Amino acid sequence: MNAQTSSIVLGLALSATFFAILAVETRAFVRSTYWYVVHSCCLILTYITYGVATGNTYLYIWAGLCVVNTWILPFLQGGLRYTAKRVQQEERPSHAASLIFAVVGVASLAIVAWFSSLSLTVPGSPLDHLEQTVSLNLVCSLLLFVYGIIVLLTHRHLFKLALGLLIMTSGAHLTLVQMAPSFFSMVEIEILTKVMGTVFAMLYAARLLAERFQSADAARLVESDRVSMVP
Amino acid sequence: MITQTSLLLSFIPFIPLLAALFVALAESSQRERRLAFLLGTIPSLALSGVLLWGLRTSHAGAQVVFVAWGGFLYADVLSALMLVGTFFLVTVVGIYSFPYLQHDVERGTVTDSIVRGYYFLLLIFCVFMTWTVTISHLFFMFLVVEVATIAISLLVATYRTKYALIASFKYNLLVVMAMLFAVMGAVFIFAKMTATNPGLTRIHLLEMGRLVALLPAPLALVIVACFIGAFGTKGGLAPFHSWLPDAHAEAPAPISALLSGLVITIGPFGFARTVALFSPSYASVVTLVSALACASIIVGILLAIVQDDLKRLLAYSSVSQIGYVFAGIGLGTYLGMYGGLFHAVTHLLAKSLLFFCSGAIIYRLGLRKISDLGGLSRKMPLTAFCFFVGALSIGGLPLLAGFMSKYTVVLAMARSQLWWAMILMAAAGLLTLAAMVWAAYRVFWGEESAKVTALERTRREMPLAMSVPMIALAASVVLLGVIPQSIFPVLDSGVRSLLALRAP
Numbered sequence: 001m002n003a004q005t006s007s008i009v010l011g012l013a014l015s016a017t018f019f020a021i022l023a024v025e026t027r028a029f030v031r032s033t034y035w036y037v038v039h040s041c042c043l044i045l046t047y048i049t050y051g052v053a054t055g056n057t058y059l060y061i062w063a064g065l066c067v068v069n070t071w072i073l074p075f076l077q078g079g080l081r082y083t084a085k086r087v088q089q090e091e092r093p094s095h096a097a098s099l100i101f102a103v104v105g106v107a108s109l110a111i112v113a114w115f116s117s118l119s120l121t122v123p124g125s126p127l128d129h130l131e132q133t134v135s136l137n138l139v140c141s142l143l144l145f146v147y148g149i150i151v152l153l154t155h156r157h158l159f160k161l162a163l164g165l166l167i168m169t170s171g172a173h174l175t176l177v178q179m180a181p182s183f184f185s186m187v188e189i190e191i192l193t194k195v196m197g198t199v200f201a202m203l204y205a206a207r208l209l210a211e212r213f214q215s216a217d218a219a220r221l222v223e224s225d226r227v228s229m230v231p
Numbered sequence: 232m233i234t235q236t237s238l239l240l241s242f243i244p245f246i247p248l249l250a251a252l253f254v255a256l257a258e259s260s261q262r263e264r265r266l267a268f269l270l271g272t273i274p275s276l277a278l279s280g281v282l283l284w285g286l287r288t289s290h291a292g293a294q295v296v297f298v299a300w301g302g303f304l305y306a307d308v309l310s311a312l313m314l315v316g317t318f319f320l321v322t323v324v325g326i327y328s329f330p331y332l333q334h335d336v337e338r339g340t341v342t343d344s345i346v347r348g349y350y351f352l353l354l355i356f357c358v359f360m361t362w363t364v365t366i367s368h369l370f371f372m373f374l375v376v377e378v379a380t381i382a383i384s385l386l387v388a389t390y391r392t393k394y395a396l397i398a399s400f401k402y403n404l405l406v407v408m409a410m411l412f413a414v415m416g417a418v419f420i421f422a423k424m425t426a427t428n429p430g431l432t433r434i435h436l437l438e439m440g441r442l443v444a445l446l447p448a449p450l451a452l453v454i455v456a457c458f459i460g461a462f463g464t465k466g467g468l469a470p471f472h473s474w475l476p477d478a479h480a481e482a483p484a485p486i487s488a489l490l491s492g493l494v495i496t497i498g499p500f501g502f503a504r505t506v507a508l509f510s511p512s513y514a515s516v517v518t519l520v521s522a523l524a525c526a527s528i529i530v531g532i533l534l535a536i537v538q539d540d541l542k543r544l545l546a547y548s549s550v551s552q553i554g555y556v557f558a559g560i561g562l563g564t565y566l567g568m569y570g571g572l573f574h575a576v577t578h579l580l581a582k583s584l585l586f587f588c589s590g591a592i593i594y595r596l597g598l599r600k601i602s603d604l605g606g607l608s609r610k611m612p613l614t615a616f617c618f619f620v621g622a623l624s625i626g627g628l629p630l631l632a633g634f635m636s637k638y639t640v641v642l643a644m645a646r647s648q649l650w651w652a653m654i655l656m657a658a659a660g661l662l663t664l665a666a667m668v669w670a671a672y673r674v675f676w677g678e679e680s681a682k683v684t685a686l687e688r689t690r691r692e693m694p695l696a697m698s699v700p701m702i703a704l705a706a707s708v709v710l711l712g713v714i715p716q717s718i719f720p721v722l723d724s725g726v727r728s729l730l731a732l733r734a735p
Contacts, residue, residue, distance in 0.1 A: 145415070152408060161404055172411050172418075179422035190374050190414075197381045198407045205388060205400040213393055218400075221393055 005053040013140040016042035020167045097154040105143045145171025156219040158206035237297035244361040247271040251354035268350045276318035283311035294731040305367040307728035313364040323700040324485045330694035356382040369434040380406045387482040398477035405474045409464030416457030440508045440733040458505045466498015469527035472550045479546035484590025491549045492583035499556045510563025520561030521652045527554035528659045536666045541589045559640040568726045570639030577632035584621040584704040606679030611692045615675040620705045622671045626664030632711035
């Protein structure tokens, strides 16, 4: 892959990360879903760019299947239209984690860029053995994966948790594209299963909770019981 | 290693699949659904037994594996043992569920369509569990584990209560997140291997041992950490156990039995297929796994002691007991693996029995809190007897199944010079015995609560379909305790099949 394609991929991966942060930090769910769709579109473009650059046709199929990823959240959100009125916004957002992540992420990219420019690798690091594949793109993919974990750790709203899992999945797949280019055929099935199966099951539970208990915030749901127990 | 093609391997999952389709799609009565369920599980159990028998008897002395679909599916003795365990427990759970869910329908806690979905999901779980233990590709193994997780998470949410839905969501989220770590681990292996072998397109489990021996130590430790996180979460090992108590407490009692007896065993199974292969080459892996397992054993039992909810107490006890299984398998020695597998079997029997007993109490009284119970032994003598058998086995009392398996793991620790782990395990064993006996005493001999006093003693304390599985499990626990050597040939072959996966 030449330097120009690599820069395009980096740009797309950074955009995907940026839109993931926007999706998480937007309180209104419908808008948050739209940002997630934009994030998924960036991923589709990344796969296509990789496919063109490497001549790997599997990546086109993968990009095609990622369209499912793009539509699943809005599809489920549409089903929520009437409950969305009651649980339209995340009740207690926290921007601190995303802010810290953004700062640390930019710092990591800068450090890796500096090391790359000096043609150095970190001695003793596990990544030593992957020096040929360590690049800014890979760091960006790993950052996306880590951001998914951060979302899972810092948010209590069930829709945001599902979003965190989807972001983590995106990070894992972007890493896979760069580190294991002949592994693709199996991943297509995985994408479809995860998105269609797991996220559907999770959002189904979240939707039932929102419909029956007027909230999809796990902390609030548990708290409401504690309050009602006080005489 | 000798490979033989076996039609059985590809045939087994289609039996529960057909039954599942019948349950889901056909206009059927309750009786027909139950019959379809039994037709989906009992023949599969028999065929799994045939598979296990075939693996044990063919080519004595050499390791034999059965393959199908051009090597995509493969089964060694461990896979066959897991299959037998799966179909045995699912059959027992299904039979127990017949009156249990009927009672729930009568109380209005579940609807008929939910019951239909329940049996459908149990059968689908069987299908994907079969593939989990027989698929030869590492990546596809993660995939089918995820699908089996979806089925179980929906079963956890059977009652559609607030906490059941949250528990289901949490279980799904954590396990899938954990599997993503496993995927990352597989990607690291794959990336390293494709550097030297560009034509590689998959990681075959039979080749894993050879591949891991070639990995550089720092990268190997990163991969091990990913796999420990993944299979530790699936197995409910502390500190990755947070899904386990909620899911066990909120699920119907038969599903809690399935979770504790079988679902968490997928963790050690995956662990045996991946992390245990690193143990011979990387000594630090053994120390890390032993430390984590001991932490799980201690934390689990300490948290169990303070619980007032009977099902939660049993769930935390599972966190503790699964630590013994992980410790034994992670040790990587013959004795350790034997002890780990043996404890997985004894735990499956005893913990399922205990959850069935808690289900019997819920069935008659609708109560789960230990402080609300007491003096039940006079009203429910069979449940009291079975509970004591299970509790004492989990506590590791001699002449019951749990004693010999725990003793084997502790002995394996001593043989590997891990004295600190041995002492911690022995101390936790005593705590477990105290905790289980104390819980049993409070439930069955403590002061009678008003609800228990109001309960009339009937000639038959629960329907036959509930008591027969309990008696069968209690009998197995006693039998394995008195004649532990009866299971030796199967476990011995299972351990040898695991050892054969390692690099020569």
